[in-house]
Amino acid sequence: MIKLSNINKIYKVGNTDFYALNDVSLEIKKGEFVAIRGASGSGKTSLLNIIGCLDNCSSGTYLLNDKDVSKISDGQKSKIRNEQIGFVLQDFALIDSQSVIYNVKLPLLFGRGSFSTLNRKARKALKLVGISEQAKKKANQLSGGQRQRVAIARAIVNWPSLILADEPTGQLDSKTGMQIMELLEALNEQGMTVIVVTHDDKIASYASRIITISDGKIV
Amino acid sequence: MKFLTALNSYIRDSVLPMIILAIMLTFSILLLVTTVAQVGYIMYDYDVVASAELDNAYYISNVMSAEEFNEWYITPYDEVSEKFETMRSDPSVESVFTVRSITSSFYGNRQLSIVIFEREMLDYFPELKKSGLNFTDDPYGCILATPELNSYKEGDTLEMSLSGAGSATQALNVLGHVSYPYHGMTFSSGGNNIDVSSLFSESGGVFMLYSDELMATLMERNAEIKYNPGYMVVFKDAPNLDLIFTSDEQAIPFLLRDVVETSKTLIREILTDTLPRPLFLLASAFIAYVSTTVLMFKKKEGELAVNYLCGCSRTKCGLIAFCAYNLISIVPVIINIIVVTIAPELHWQGTVNLSGYKFDSQTILYIFGCYAVTALIAVIVTVGSMAKHTPITYLRGARE
Incomplete structure (x- = not known):
């Protein structure tokens, strides 16, 4: 499903090049639950951004479902993000001033489906993550765990094949964190490929494969 | 959505x-x-006036008290006509432009006016034609200058009541329309502060050209024809202002070139x-x-x-x-x-x-x-x- 070959991500720091990712090659099969583990600044978020079509790599090749996505336009990448990838981020990345249901509807707003089906699909996703009764509340009125569930509902509303989670339990207490990980595990069991970026070994233990990254290289 | x-x-x-x-x-x-x-x-x-030959042309304004105005207003038409004819016959004068109007004509319930000026004025101010004042030789041809008459098209006949003519109406042949803002040279402003806009106003009715036949018809019907207070005198060479002062005591002549300059200043001020x-x-x-x-x-x-x-x-x-x-x-x-x-x-x-x-x-x-x-x-x-x-x-x- 995912095949990265000799990926480099270089940032300019003054006059010198900083390699956030250095010659990374990686393959992830459909339906896998993979944890990318590494210390802060190791390059795991840069890797996730490239896998998630949020950022471009400086060099190398990235095949997603056998399609080279390393050199496609922003519009095409947006379509892939919208249809094939769901994101769960540490800070939830919700629009706080908007309702829960609006947040869940967001990928549908930028996708192909008809307007009349948005609410129905969003409610279904909310039901799957167990917070359908909170649909009308503003996102900032929810607890951390509930907000992360909203983020997961949003990630799965288009039923993508890939879920990317960047430190999904980073702002949660351990009990809530475990519940979120169980939710991701359940989604994986339903066939979704899940990639979790974490520095926490306990979280990484949920994955069937752990990839460790250090100084931009897979070790 | x-x-x-x-x-x-x-x-x-x-x-x-x-x-x-x-x-x-x-x-x-x-x-x-x-x-x-x-x-x-x-x-x-400004464009209409500035495009004319301005040398030796004077706009004659009048400063009148209310009493003087009333007196002037009831002056018989023939008496005023005679004054202008005297001016025209003077060897120093090339042209005298006057504007006549029938002030109380009615169309339906609305008060309209018929404004009549000399054909020569169109030659002197060619820019006037650009607004739609394109006449033919038809003595009863009129150009409509109010949106109230917009329903009339070229070739239509417009029946207008004439003030002073009782219930009699005059059929006028529609030749066209004056473009927005529907105004033309009416010489209806007086006073001692004259700019180009003082020479114009919204006629609120129709424009017609002076012809002996038209005037004879209107007079035959006892229509109340009045001269508008201002007029223009174009001298051949050296201006003979004494001629104006002799026949018109309240006259204040303004050299048209000065009027244009005043207007320039006004535009600059705006x-x-x-x-x-x-x-x-x-x-x-x-x-x-x-x-x-x-x-x-x-x-x-x-x-x-x-x-x-x-x-x-x-x-x-x-x-x-x-x-x-x-x-x-x-x-x-x-x-x-x-x-x-x-x-x-x-x-x-x-x-x-x-x-x-x-x-x-x-x-x-x-x-x-x-x-x-x-x-x-x-x-x-x-x-x-x-x-x-x-x-x-x-x-x-x-x-x-």
């Missing part, structure tokens, strides 16, 4: 500043277009004294527009980043921001276009007095000009802000 939902989300927290800014823009643009309309009106008159105020207001509104749009972007940067995460392309994110900023300026533009479009109609209905203003397509162009400036600002703010703060930099910043 989906785009509108995303747009609504982008603006919902900024509605109040957007409304305040829209009101500010509405008034700034309105003030600018009214000043432009004022200049447009006087420029129309441009230098009046125009800076709306321009300053508009500049302030544009600065406020820049500030508001930049602040809106800063406020909604996170939302755009979340949209990006969910599959909204950078172009679409930019379009949402651009459309939101455009909403602020599109409302004032629409309001101003409506105002400018209905203003002449309101004027003719008597709801508002907009004499001296010419609202036309050029005025609308200025409104679009203002819109173009705001659209340009919106593009610069959107593209500039998105280049500086990409969604990925925002998301990265939020996560670190």
Whole structure:
């Protein structure tokens, strides 16, 4: 499903090049639950951004479902993000001033489906993550765990094949964190490929494969 | 619909500043277009007069008290005609242009007037023809100069009652229409402060050309024909002002060239004294527009980043921001276009007095000009802000 070959991500720091990712090659099969583990600044978020079509790599090749996505336009990448990838981020990345249901509807707003089906699909996703009764509340009125569930509902509303989670339990207490990980595990069991970026070994233990990254290289 | 939902989300927290800014823009643009309309009106008159041969031409104004005016008004038509004929017969005089009007003609329930001037005047002021004053040899041919008669088309016959002629009506042949603002040279202004606009007014009826046949018909029907207070005298060589003073005690002659110069000064005054105020207001509104749009972007940067995460392309994110900023300026533009479009109609209905203003397509162009400036600002703010703060930099910043 995912095949990265000799990926480099270089940032300019003054006059010198900083390699956030250095010659990374990686393959992830459909339906896998993979944890990318590494210390802060190791390059795991840069890797996730490239896998998630949020950022471009400086060099190398990235095949997603056998399609080279390393050199496609922003519009095409947006379509892939919208249809094939769901994101769960540490800070939830919700629009706080908007309702829960609006947040869940967001990928549908930028996708192909008809307007009349948005609410129905969003409610279904909310039901799957167990917070359908909170649909009308503003996102900032929810607890951390509930907000992360909203983020997961949003990630799965288009039923993508890939879920990317960047430190999904980073702002949660351990009990809530475990519940979120169980939710991701359940989604994986339903066939979704899940990639979790974490520095926490306990979280990484949920994955069937752990990839460790250090100084931009897979070790 | 989906785009509108995303747009609504982008603006919902900024509605109040957007409304305040829209009101500010509405008034700034309105003030600018009214000043432009004022200049447009006087420029129309200016072009007509300035295009004429101005040497030795005098506009004769009268300064009369109310009593003198009443006395003048009841002076028999023949007596005044005789005065002008005496002037015309003087060897120093090339032409005398007068304007006659039948002041109390009625069409339906509305008071209209028939304004009659000499054909020679059209030769002297050729620009007048551009407004639609194109006559034929038909002595009963008329050019309509009021929107109330817009239903009449060229070739139609217009039956007009004549003041003083009892119930008798006169059939006039419609030759065409005077273009907006429906005014022509009527020489109806007096006083000692004359500019080009003093020579013009809205006739509020029809324009006709003087002919012996027409005058004979009108007089036969006892129509009350009056000369308008002003007139023009063109001398052959050296002006003989004594001739004017002898026959007209209240006369104040103005050399037409001086009238043009006075008007130039007036136009300059409008441009230098009046125009800076709306321009300053508009500049302030544009600065406020820049500030508001930049602040809106800063406020909604996170939302755009979340949209990006969910599959909204950078172009679409930019379009949402651009459309939101455009909403602020599109409302004032629409309001101003409506105002400018209905203003002449309101004027003719008597709801508002907009004499001296010419609202036309050029005025609308200025409104679009203002819109173009705001659209340009919106593009610069959107593209500039998105280049500086990409969604990925925002998301990265939020996560670190």
